[in-house]
Amino acid sequence: MIPITCELSGDEQAVAPDPKLILWGCVASETAVSATTAEFSLFHGTSSAGQRILTPANFAADGFMYPIWFPHPVPCPDGIFIERTSGAVMLVLYVDYQ
Numbered sequence: 001m002i003p004i005t006c007e008l009s010g011d012e013q014a015v016a017p018d019p020k021l022i023l024w025g026c027v028a029s030e031t032a033v034s035a036t037t038a039e040f041s042l043f044h045g046t047s048s049a050g051q052r053i054l055t056p057a058n059f060a061a062d063g064f065m066y067p068i069w070f071p072h073p074v075p076c077p078d079g080i081f082i083e084r085t086s087g088a089v090m091l092v093l094y095v096d097y098q
Helices: none
Strands: 002-008 012-015 021-030 038-044 052-059 066-075 080-086 089-097
Touching: 002 012, 002 080, 012 089, 021 038, 021 052, 038 089, 052 066, 080 089
Parallel strands: none
Antiparallel strands: 002 089, 012 080, 021 066, 021 089, 038 052, 038 080
């Protein structure tokens, strides 16, 4: 597995398209540790118009690292796009190339 770290203050194309790209999961935290919560979604492709990989993940502003693992790797040949809805999110995606 290859960790890809993203410090998010907005939406981001996290991983470029690759026919062999798979996503195992991610670990996220709200880095500002402010009064707000953090929320983000993952999508296939290069924008939030792609198919959703992960419904909005919402977590507390406590600095805790929240793990999200999929039971099976998710093929993502069109890349991975992150839509940050709120908070300052530090996200580590765990990907691989099959």
